[in-house]
Amino acid sequence: MVLMATKTQRTERRTDALSKERIVEAAIEILDADGESALTFRALTTRLATGSGAIYWHVANKNDLLAATTNDVIARVMTDVASGAEPREAIRAIALGVFDAIDAHPWVGAQLSREPWQSAMLQIFESVGGQLQALGVPERAQFASASALVNYILGVAGQNAANARLLPRETDRTAFLATVAARWAQHDPAEYPFVHQVATQLSEHDDREQFLAGIDLILAGIGTIDPGSS
Template identity: 55%
Template sequence: MAPRTRRTEALSRDRIVEAAVELLDTSGEAGLTFRTLTERLATGAGAIYWHVANKGELLEAATDGVIAAALTVEPAGAPRDGIRAVALGLYDAIEHHPWLATQLTSQLSRSPWGSVTPRIFEAIGRRVHALGVPEGHRFTTTSALVTYILGAAGQNAANATSAVPHASRAEFLDAVSKAWEELDPDDYPFTRAVAAEVRGHDDREQFLAGVDLVLAGITAVHLPARPGRAG
């Protein structure tokens, strides 16, 4: 029993998860193995298995740790501002950790009873409730926000990793804009019309604009203006 006590003191679960996140950030999911983890932590596999049963559990813990940190936002004055703050926290986390989007998709769909899904739903849903969305509509409203936030942030992360090698984001967007401008005007009139807007747009600002559009829809549907109040 004594050796187990020493192992627990010498190597905590938190340190293992921290090392796993570091490996995921530098090498991706394929680079996270118990062998690479033991090398990074300068320990034996047994000491890690004492805290984490398998790679799946390790990925879940790493995802939960990053999301928990991302959702540590200061309370905002208005629920709408709080939702925007939570959205940006998730956006930044997904942008800084390229592996996170895939893990979130997997965990939200395959194990919504795990810690990650309730953590995200609580952070956004509590503010949806504070907005005044009526009972019976809060789950759908929160789901719409979560779907947009994670989907748009994940797409942005995918854009960053799949862009043309050695090209900056601005150069990539310029290439997209030029290609759209050359589309057949009969088949793609709208896409050609907005091609210039692609060039030089800010991904973060576009993301927040989308959040505001969803919030505007929530306000229009569930929070009609009171009599005598404009808008």
């Protein structure tokens, strides 16, 4: 009886120590290392040295776990945005934070696209929308403006992460882009005049700077909205 009681106490202590935060942290490590297909409850039990019941106590299924991990990553981005920043700079900080988060955790972009109604998406939409309100964007234009910004942020960030996954990790980015630029230059300039014009910029461009340039273009357009027009 004493041995059974001791065993029960140890099990309870181990279960109590297994918080949802620890489960999410372990899940993120698995997702970052091996992708979504590697995230299973069996893999989690092995990594956390616990039973599946202890994990199911905190998360109902894999979809619930993916939502929790995505929410955790995006929440960190929003926490890092300076509260006293000017609205335009705050929007740029939110955008760049999400861009970098998806670059570091490519599965986040896929999850946000798959379930756009989840809490993480609401965090992004609320943060961007709140800054547009502070910027003085007319109420009638706030939804369209926030949608344009959020769709751009997630679209470009997701595509950038997808492009990175297509290439081996050891790929030299500058050399790769130089090769692509050389291919562009081989096309008939009469048929592709613009491509020829910008080919030299391709190998030298910075993804983050180009991304922020797009944010600035959208904000410039939003800034032309007439507050008095219907």
